[in-house]
Amino acid sequence: MAAPVARPGGALAFPLSPGSLLLSRSRSAPELAAAPTGTGRRRRWLVAGVPAVAGALAASAQTPMLLRDGGATLLVTAGAYSLVRAFDALTERRLIEQNLSRKIVHVLSGVLFMSSWPLFSNSAEARFFAAVVPFLNCVRLLTYGLGFYSDEALVKSVTREGKREELLRGPLYYVIVLLIIVLVFWRDSPIGIVSLSMMSGGDGFADIIGRRFGSLKLPFNNKKSWAGSVAMFISGSLLSVLMLSYFSWLGYIHVSWDQALGKLVLVALAATVVECIPVNDVVDDNISVPLATMLVAFMLFGDAAN
Numbered sequence: 672m673a674a675p676v677a678r679p680g681g682a683l684a685f686p687l688s689p690g691s692l693l694l695s696r697s698r699s700a701p702e703l704a705a706a707p708t709g710t711g712r713r714r715r716w717l718v719a720g721v722p723a724v725a726g727a728l729a730a731s732a733q734t735p736m737l738l739r740d741g742g743a744t745l746l747v748t749a750g751a752y753s754l755v756r757a758f759d760a761l762t763e764r765r766l767i768e769q770n771l772s773r774k775i776v777h778v779l780s781g782v783l784f785m786s787s788w789p790l791f792s793n794s795a796e797a798r799f800f801a802a803v804v805p806f807l808n809c810v811r812l813l814t815y816g817l818g819f820y821s822d823e824a825l826v827k828s829v830t831r832e833g834k835r836e837e838l839l840r841g842p843l844y845y846v847i848v849l850l851i852i853v854l855v856f857w858r859d860s861p862i863g864i865v866s867l868s869m870m871s872g873g874d875g876f877a878d879i880i881g882r883r884f885g886s887l888k889l890p891f892n893n894k895k896s897w898a899g900s901v902a903m904f905i906s907g908s909l910l911s912v913l914m915l916s917y918f919s920w921l922g923y924i925h926v927s928w929d930q931a932l933g934k935l936v937l938v939a940l941a942a943t944v945v946e947c948i949p950v951n952d953v954v955d956d957n958i959s960v961p962l963a964t965m966l967v968a969f970m971l972f973g974d975a976a977n
């Protein structure tokens with residue numbers, strides 16, 4: 672059998688040599704019974720034993736990673752649940768108005784979810800563990816949105832008018848986008864990081880600032896304001912820089928800032944324009960903003976932030 676080889680994240684891979692292929696071929700019972708006694712028994716041990724030992728070794732090398740990914744999944748799932756509960760408690764006590772609560776949950780869900788990615792191991796399966804969190808939230812929104820069960824706290828913290836059907840629009844699109852980004856881009860590509868930053872931070876702050884200071888409306892959309900769009904551009908760009916620095920500092924991506932900054936400004940500009948053009952009734956911001964960001968980021972960055 673070939674020696675085990677260390678893979679990124681500590682997993683052990685056992686390369687197949689021609690010999691190991693021959694050994695792992697399973698033989699039928701009559702074949703084994705017909706084998707000469709001494710050698711037959713030894714070969715039988717080899718046939719059954721070697722792959723079993725190899726499997727056990729590989730499994731034991733992966734156990735800490737499984738524990739780490741499983742633990743991280745539980746922790747982040749609990750975090751997501753607590754975030755919604757905490758903002759429900761704040762709205763309930765009238766410490767914060769419902770719409771502000773919804774937008775803070777919108778901003779924090781994306782930012783905290785991205786920030787939690789380094790908790791997961793370097794194994795190839797880690798992204799699937801991380802994807803469990805938005806997936807569970809997707810199931811949760813569908814369950815309550817379709818009225819199978821009721822969860823007033825969830826409805827109050829993430830909807831605009833307090834109607835359960837609203838869970839099936841903005842919040843559901845939002846968690847589906849998180850799910851797709853984590854599965855497709857994960858923490859190895861600037862595209863996912865920038866798209867999430869624009870959707871969570873940028874779009875969130877456009878509303879928070881626009882509603883409060885947005886008296887001067889845009890000439891082509893009287894529902895949106897200059898203040899909201901400027902806030903989206905600045906907060907989306909700043910959050911993108913912050914998150915790219917975080918992932919590059921942790922060694923997941925490499926960023927050449929001299930070139931990346933100019934491209935980031937263009938990506939943020941494209942996302943801001945898409946957010947403020949009057950297409951809201953046709954396509955939700957939680958779909959149009961990340962899609963536009965992904966497209967422009969892909970054209971400018973390719974698959975690396977340089």
Ligand SMILES: Nc1ccn([C@@H]2O[C@H](COP(=O)(O)OP(=O)(O)OP(=O)(O)O)[C@@H](O)[C@H]2O)c(=O)n1
Nearest residue numbers: 841877878881882885894895896899900947956
């Ligand atoms: N560029 C922007 C974006 C938003 N707003 C303000 O934020 C409010 C909500 O904007 P938006 O989130 O786009 O509205 P909806 O799509 O209706 O709500 P949501 O996507 O949050 O469900 C707008 O009415 C406006 O007061 C703004 O002034 N300028």
Ligand SMILES: C/C(=C\CO)CCC[C@H](C)CCC[C@H](C)CCCC(C)C
Nearest residue numbers: 750751777780783784805829841842845
């Ligand atoms: C209000 C929202 C969108 C409307 O524009 C956001 C809805 C958020 C979800 C209901 C909760 C999503 C949780 C994330 C999948 C994970 C967050 C983890 C973190 C550690 C808090």
